[in-house]
Amino acid sequence: MIELEDVSCGFGGRPLFSGLSLSLAPGSFHFLTGPSGAGKTTLLRLCYADLRADQGQVRLFDQDATSLGRDAVAMIRRRIGVVHQNCAFLDHLSIAENIALPLTVADRAAEAAGNLPELLAWVGLTAQANQLPPELSGGERQRAALARAVIMSPEVIIADEPTGNVDWEMSQRLMTLLVELHRMGKAVLIATHDLTMIRAMKAEVSARVLRLKDGQLAQAGSEL
Amino acid sequence: MRAVLDLIVGDPQADRAVPPTGITARLTVFATAVMAFLAVLVLAMSTTAGRVADRWADELAQAATLRLPADAGEATVENALEILRLTPGVAEARALTDTEQQALLDPWFGPDLALDTLPVPQLIEIIADDPPYDADGLRARLTAELPAAVLDDHARWREPLIVAAGRLRFVASVVTLLIGAALAATVVLAAQASLAANVQVIHVLRLVGARDIYIARAFVRRFTLRAGLGAALGALIGVITVQLLPTGDTPGNFLSEIGFQGAGWLWPLVIPLIAAIVAFAATRAAALARLKEQT
Numbered sequence A: 001m002i003e004l005e006d007v008s009c010g011f012g013g014r015p016l017f018s019g020l021s022l023s024l025a026p027g028s029f030h031f032l033t034g035p036s037g038a039g040k041t042t043l044l045r046l047c048y049a050d051l052r053a054d055q056g057q058v059r060l061f062d063q064d065a066t067s068l069g070r071d072a073v074a075m076i077r078r079r080i081g082v083v084h085q086n087c088a089f090l091d092h093l094s095i096a097e098n099i100a101l102p103l104t105v106a107d108r109a110a111e112a113a114g115n116l117p118e119l120l121a122w123v124g125l126t127a128q129a130n131q132l133p134p135e136l137s138g139g140e141r142q143r144a145a146l147a148r149a150v151i152m153s154p155e156v157i158i159a160d161e162p163t164g165n166v167d168w169e170m171s172q173r174l175m176t177l178l179v180e181l182h183r184m185g186k187a188v189l190i191a192t193h194d195l196t197m198i199r200a201m202k203a204e205v206s207a208r209v210l211r212l213k214d215g216q217l218a219q220a221g222s223e224l
Numbered sequence B: 001m002r003a004v005l006d007l008i009v010g011d012p013q014a015d016r017a018v019p020p021t022g023i024t025a026r027l028t029v030f031a032t033a034v035m036a037f038l039a040v041l042v043l044a045m046s047t048t049a050g051r052v053a054d055r056w057a058d059e060l061a062q063a064a065t066l067r068l069p070a071d072a073g074e075a076t077v078e079n080a081l082e083i084l085r086l087t088p089g090v091a092e093a094r095a096l097t098d099t100e101q102q103a104l105l106d107p108w109f110g111p112d113l114a115l116d117t118l119p120v121p122q123l124i125e126i127i128a129d130d131p132p133y134d135a136d137g138l139r140a141r142l143t144a145e146l147p148a149a150v151l152d153d154h155a156r157w158r159e160p161l162i163v164a165a166g167r168l169r170f171v172a173s174v175v176t177l178l179i180g181a182a183l184a185a186t187v188v189l190a191a192q193a194s195l196a197a198n199v200q201v202i203h204v205l206r207l208v209g210a211r212d213i214y215i216a217r218a219f220v221r222r223f224t225l226r227a228g229l230g231a232a233l234g235a236l237i238g239v240i241t242v243q244l245l246p247t248g249d250t251p252g253n254f255l256s257e258i259g260f261q262g263a264g265w266l267w268p269l270v271i272p273l274i275a276a277i278v279a280f281a282a283t284r285a286a287a288l289a290r291l292k293e294q295t
Helices: A040-047 A070-077 A095-105 A109-122 A138-150 A168-183 A195-202 B002-009 B012-017 B022-062 B074-085 B098-109 B135-145 B155-197 B199-207 B212-244 B262-293
Strands: A002-011 A014-024 A029-033 A055-060 A080-083 A156-160 A187-191 A208-213 A216-219 B063-068 B090-095 B122-128 B150-152
Touching (some): A002 A040, A014 A040, A014 A208, A029 A040, A029 A195, A040 A055, A040 A156, A040 A187, A070 A080, A070 B199, A080 A138, A095 A109, A095 A138, A095 B199, A109 A138, A138 A156, A138 A168, A156 A168, A168 A187, B012 B212, B022 B063, B022 B122, B022 B155, B063 B074, B074 B135, B098 B122, B155 B199, B155 B212
Parallel strands (some): A029 A187, A029 A208, A156 A187
Antiparallel strands (some): A208 A216, B063 B122
């Protein structure tokens, strides 16, 4: 589904990581952890073609990411639901419109009428549907971002620090939603530095925990 | 036709994806309105100049004057008239009366001029037939039979008029093209500004799977409609202005004739359409180029 092989990436001549390999199979659940600045977000961006690797091969749904045209990248992103660290909403649109945005840009806006109420209820934002993103709390924004990520029924969910700005209770709620998606057969990759939350979730889901540190990706061990 | 309808009706959902930009929108409408207004005035003056020049040239081509010396007697006048009547291509030839000759001199000497005290030449008005007479042949015959007669077929007046009208049309075409180019540049600049102001919006749209053409479409539709609306307003104001220009009965007064006639009225109607087409092409090219840069 998503395969990174011997990949190197960096910024301004400073390598973040090199020789990194990762494979996300259908239905898999991965946590990606590591210290701030280790390159977790960069690694995730490679996974949804928001960035090109300096070296190595990135394959997304059996396509070489380096040779993807601009339209092909757009099509790939419709198959990957991403929960961004900062949520990245359009502030002039209501929460309902933001959640339906992937359908709108795919010229499938009509489908939103059927999916949206159910999705809003699933993330507990029915009452906030017509509010603008700046009017929502951090947790509500994260849940809205999750709803937007899944409205196209993608095969992969990638979440970058989805619990970074919320309290423990809201973290649990968000993680529960992600586990539900995993149980529906989605592949899930979550970047987080919150080891306590990972420990709590490991009881509920069989997850592989990867640690990115000093440019190397390895299976997390004793710290968990 | 379907594509044009889609462009006008648009997709409300897609349109809302890009936030409204108040000042850019108003400036685009204002700039295109000003350009359309100028285009209407230029076209009105150009078509009027062409029309007036054509008419003057036609009138001058039809009428010629034979000038006989002041001391030419009636027999000479009759002789000249006879020659003219026998010339193929001359529809009518008649000697101007004293009153008519006096009227011709009125603007310079006033109405109290005693014509008989001045050596005023006798004029014969010649109206050409269709096809007209051979001016060179007639001149040769007059030289042989009436050496003192001078045939003035107005060629030296007519030709500069035709040249001037042609040049005026050329200048008007260049000015109209420049207005079109300025319109395209204005719309491109406004679209670029709007794209630059919406970098974050474009980034979000891309992250959720929007194709470049989808993003471009929202901007293209917006600027095409703004340019079309602005040009329609400008053209309307231009037409009203042209209609409000002073009119008069003074024959040959160019300023009193500025306006459109017949098929010329299509120009103000076509201007908004052309402006919209120019804006569509310019915005589409600019948006796609800009989106390519913002990878």
